[in-house]
Amino acid sequence: QVQVVESGGGLVQAGGSLRLSCRTSGRTFSRYAMGWFRQAPGKERESVAAINWSGGSTYYADSVKGRFTISRDNAKNTVYLQMNSLKTKDTTVYYCAASKYSSASSYANRYDYWGQGSQVTVSS
Numbered sequence: 001q002v003q004v005v006e007s008g009g010g011l012v013q014a015g016g017s018l019r020l021s022c023r024t025s026g027r028t029f030s031r032y033a034m035g036w037f038r039q040a041p042g043k044e045r046e047s048v049a050a051i052n053w054s055g056g057s058t059y060y061a062d063s064v065k066g067r068f069t070i071s072r073d074n075a076k077n078t079v080y081l082q083m084n085s086l087k088t089k090d091t092t093v094y095y096c097a098a099s100k101y102s103s104a105s106s107y108a109n110r111y112d113y114w115g116q117g118s119q120v121t122v123s124s
Contacts, residue, residue, distance in 0.1 A: 002026045002113040008095045009118030011095040014088055018079040020118055022096030033099040035080045035111055037118075040092040041075075047106035048094070050082060059104045086122045093117040 003025040011020050020022075022034065024039035035050040049070040051060040058070055072079040079096065095118075105111075 004098055004113050004115035006118040012086055012122045013075055014122055014124050016086055017084045020094055022079045023114050024077050024098050029077040031102055033095045033104050034079040037095045038092045045108050048069050050104035050106055052104040053102040057082045057104050059106050088122050088124050091122045105121040
C-alpha cells in the first residue's frame with residue numbers, strides 16, 4: 001500500500017509564500033505521476049498542478065499559473081508545490097495524489113493514492 005503524506009501548510013498573509021511537500025512511501029515513486037488538488041467546503045475538488053514521472057512535463061490550472069511551481073525529487077520520494085503571491089482565494093485544503101500512470105493529469109480519477117490534506121490559510 002502506498003502512503004501519501006503532505007506537510008508544509010499553514011497561515012500566511014496575502015502576497016506571501018508557502019511550500020507544500022508530499023512524501024510517498026514505496027519504491028515505485030519515480031514511476032508515478034503526482035498531482036496537487038484543492039477542495040473548499042461545498043465545492044468540487046480542483047486540480048492545481050501535476051507533474052509526470054520524470055519532472056519533464058507539468059500542468060497548472062489557469063488560476064495558479066505564474067504563481068505556483070510543482071517539482072519533484074525522486075531520490076527523496078517527494079513532490080513539492082511552491083506557492084508564491086498567495087491570495088485569500090487560495091485558502092483551502094490541499095491534497096497530494098499519486099497516479100500509477102506516468103503522465104501528468106488534471107483528472108482526479110487518474111490518481112490512485114491520496115494524502116489526508118494540508119490546510120493553507122491566506123489572510124488579508
